[in-house]
Amino acid sequence: MAVKDNLLVAGGFQGELICKHLDREGISFCCRTSHDDNALTNAIEIFNTSSGAVHFMASSNDSGLRDYDMERFQLCNHFQFDYPVNHTSLSPDRKLVLAVGDHPDGLLVDANSGETLHSMKGHHDFSFASAWSPDGRTFATGNQDKTCRVWDLRNLSKAVHVLKGNLGAIRSIHFTSDGQFLAMAEPADFVHIFDTQSDYNQRQELDFFGEISGISFSPDMDALFVGVCDRTYGSLLQYGRLHNNNL
Numbered sequence: 001m002a003v004k005d006n007l008l009v010a011g012g013f014q015g016e017l018i019c020k021h022l023d024r025e026g027i028s029f030c031c032r033t034s035h036d037d038n039a040l041t042n043a044i045e046i047f048n049t050s051s052g053a054v055h056f057m058a059s060s061n062d063s064g065l066r067d068y069d070m071e072r073f074q075l076c077n078h079f080q081f082d083y084p085v086n087h088t089s090l091s092p093d094r095k096l097v098l099a100v101g102d103h104p105d106g107l108l109v110d111a112n113s114g115e116t117l118h119s120m121k122g123h124h125d126f127s128f129a130s131a132w133s134p135d136g137r138t139f140a141t142g143n144q145d146k147t148c149r150v151w152d153l154r155n156l157s158k159a160v161h162v163l164k165g166n167l168g169a170i171r172s173i174h175f176t177s178d179g180q181f182l183a184m185a186e187p188a189d190f191v192h193i194f195d196t197q198s199d200y201n202q203r204q205e206l207d208f209f210g211e212i213s214g215i216s217f218s219p220d221m222d223a224l225f226v227g228v229c230d231r232t233y234g235s236l237l238q239y240g241r242l243h244n245n246n247l
Helices: none
Strands: 002-004 007-011 016-021 029-032 041-048 054-060 064-069 074-080 085-090 096-101 103-110 116-120 127-132 138-143 147-152 161-164 172-175 181-185 188-195 203-217 223-228 235-240
Touching: 002 041, 007 041, 007 054, 054 085, 054 096, 064 085, 096 127, 096 138, 103 127, 127 172, 138 172, 138 181, 147 181, 172 203, 181 203, 188 223, 203 235
Parallel strands: 041 085, 085 127
Antiparallel strands: 002 007, 007 016, 016 029, 041 054, 054 064, 064 074, 085 096, 096 103, 103 116, 127 138, 138 147, 147 161, 172 181, 181 188, 188 203, 203 223, 223 235
16 A cells, blocks of 8 residues: 555555545545456555656566556556566656565666666565665665665665664665665564664664554654554554654
């Protein structure tokens, strides 16, 4: 599920997509992306194109990445990969798509043509998360090998940082809107926050009980929200930022 401005988009286990404008009555658009038995929607990102049009990308277990125009509710692009796509992130300049899936390598893909421009090597298992820094050159990938790797477009031969978790795969990654902090979440119990301006040396670990459904920074960067989907400890946790400290 993704929300931006007044638009909400949710995906289902059988390729269903439902779009709703939060300021209007009823459902704006719904469809089924595929009749493939393996059409689970893994991730959704809403974005504005360079012309200002509202689009969203849906990453699917049927190995597809689909780009929809929300004004006409029309499929604009459908890029096919060799394995299930678990997560994608669009670069700030809208030119590159960072795609990760059931493969150790992450891919940088041309957002218009779908051509693979570069393959990032370093992870040892399947990847589940990705994110771009607002600076447009730094991005991160989260993997089942319990690491988040930070990359720099200017030198893609290897990751510039390898950030390690405690127990499990890195399932969610987010940068703050100014790029100063990066947060990464494990499947349960742990969220890690890194200060990018300290070259990722300063960090804080949030330790709690429960499986993590997702994380998100507030637009003003003053809060970090953590969804806990655990049957016993299910909740939405909010952590506030102390401005007199680095973290």
